[in-house]
Amino acid sequence: MSIQETIKKIAVDAKIAARSMAALSTAKKNRVLESMASGLLAQTAFIQAENQKDLVAGKAKGLSAAMLDRLELSDKVMGAMIDGLRQVIALPDPVGEISDMSRRPSGITVGRMRIPLGVIGMIYESRPNVTVDAASLCLKAGNAIVLRGGSEAIHSNLALAQVLQDALRSEDVDPAVIQVIPTTDRDAVTCMLQMEEQIDLIIPRGGEGLIRFVSENSRIPVLKHYKGVCHVFIDESAKIEMGVNIVNNGKVQRPGVCNALETLLVHEKIAGTFLPAVAENLLAAGVEIRGCKKTCSIIRKAVPATEADWPMEFLELILAVKVVSSLDEAMDHIVAYGSQHTEVIVTENYTNSQRFIREVDASAVMINASTRFADGGEFGLGSEIGISTTKLHAYGPMGLKELTTKKFIVYGDGQVRV
């Protein structure tokens, strides 16, 4: 079979499997997930042996230590995957939820029923544990999934898929519910992105390059975020210590993730006291401060920022800092350079807090809290399958409900339209 035929068959099989999935009971779905957890435990040696092939090939290819670390299915990672499955079992099943039922003047009763989306296509980079995390969430939400992982993880992903499909078979569920694309050929991705008759949604996870490629080549809707250029605005009335803690946590706790802080905006009336306090803290943690002119005049160890620093997602211990004259200037800066991911105001002023919450257009807008809280788990969604900074369908962290949609249902007793 050509690559195109292979992908077409996978997509068609997934669509057929999705129809059977949609009618599965919660109990059945949970039994499948439980069976997956025991399968992963029982097959750990097999999975790790396959993973070893990827690690050896990765070393030979000269992958960085960080990438090899993300690729490795250590006992700890295996344990986390199995725990993750049990957490998905514990989540309430969103499918079948009926809401907004009301009687209309015509006499019909109209409401909405939550249903699966259908087939989800997941395109991701080297972490093979995404295979299990994404598959389990899609399954719980009643969807079929087509997975395309990074080429470095192909043996690991195929081994994981085999164990997951065995679990599906053991519960008499169509194994085509979970399929890993068995080739590392890049054309497979392009083919996958054309299957708009079969695949309902594409979720890419990885670097900006991957996400732009997917977004530009897909005929299927894509839920994505390119980057997280998150800001904290320290308002004139901010409590100094609270501001210092929130900035420090945002920048230092885990700088390599998308909800880390990248740019600090400080009201000019508080800059003279706030900046020295926060700088002491940040410099001690090894953070490089790239400041505007005013910032550099207050923090002597700051280096001058250039225009290129404002839209930057540093993902390391670098912080851009700008002094602004007002809330409006801060919000204008966010419109100009933000990525609609997460924006924070630190303030004691009620009116400013409410204006910021209402007027800032980002998937998460916060008062007096760290950007690092922008996360499906912290927001109470249970697990998270990704984050969307596009506004259609889902905006922000996506959990189980974001893998479903609602149809209208009507109960009548013979009504016709007049």
Add this chain to the structure above:
Amino acid sequence: MSIQETIKKIAVDAKIAARSMAALSTAKKNRVLESMASGLLAQTAFIQAENQKDLVAGKAKGLSAAMLDRLELSDKVMGAMIDGLRQVIALPDPVGEISDMSRRPSGITVGRMRIPLGVIGMIYESRPNVTVDAASLCLKAGNAIVLRGGSEAIHSNLALAQVLQDALRSEDVDPAVIQVIPTTDRDAVTCMLQMEEQIDLIIPRGGEGLIRFVSENSRIPVLKHYKGVCHVFIDESAKIEMGVNIVNNGKVQRPGVCNALETLLVHEKIAGTFLPAVAENLLAAGVEIRGCKKTCSIIRKAVPATEADWPMEFLELILAVKVVSSLDEAMDHIVAYGSQHTEVIVTENYTNSQRFIREVDASAVMINASTRFADGGEFGLGSEIGISTTKLHAYGPMGLKELTTKKFIVYGDGQVRV
């Protein structure tokens, strides 16, 4: 300016205008809508004079009587547009609604706030009243709108836009909130569909050709439906008279619309009594019945259906009829030939009613009611801006809420992540 530059400027202006729209109070938006209503009333003579140019050109081009009728802004149509504006004023403002606020274990309070989508692009065919209907709904939901109507209606649409923009100016609102593309050049549509940095959503309304063109050429998400191939399934236990009324209403009341009935499926155990009853009714109304073999053996005046009839949206007094052996066969037929628009079961059997409601994948699934109820007004959405048979973001009739999205909001008092 080239067409590309013109469209780019319109889109950029719309994006800037959308930011100011998002912060407008409900009272202000309602004042603008009221001012539009009085403007349309005061400027009726001007609008009808411009409309006359389109009608004269349309007659010269040989447009059909039906198309000329849809193009005409008669006193009655003008009155309906003005009434429509007043109805939009009466609808609750969806923007700013806060839901799902709850305290998380970390101490932060997380919830969701409903916000406008941003800029909506509307592409539609000859009816110029869509200009006012769509603009008013988008405005109430806090969005800017770029309108591209049919070339036959260009004078009417520009006249309407001028009146609407005057109303925006009179309330000190950026007139770029509502813009009609001032050229009939088809390249303008192609350019518009590339403005993914500025336009958040495209809604096409018109024939299948227009919708396919938009869908295939857009880099912006599109909410659409191609066609409505709606079925009624008469189950073994159906009440004969109820079934006859529902079928008759679905097919005869307004055959040219997307929620009209196209295919009747009848359980074989009831076909012998039901089909003669429904046929008498349909034949009296002038409906042509295209039946499967069994149908033709029961209804002598039926003509044999061909394979091409099952996926057909007739939009006229023709009904395809098939006898099936079970609920499952009916649902399989709907999967194979349906368009995920509206599907109806007529039954007295509880289990079958619940299986149909749960298992049929369509934007509206009904028990014992006419397909003709699939409509934003009948479903209680207030006005309707279109219907979606794609599952992302909105599935079924779209009202004001479907022109918005939700962001996450977080209230903290200094929390950081540990």
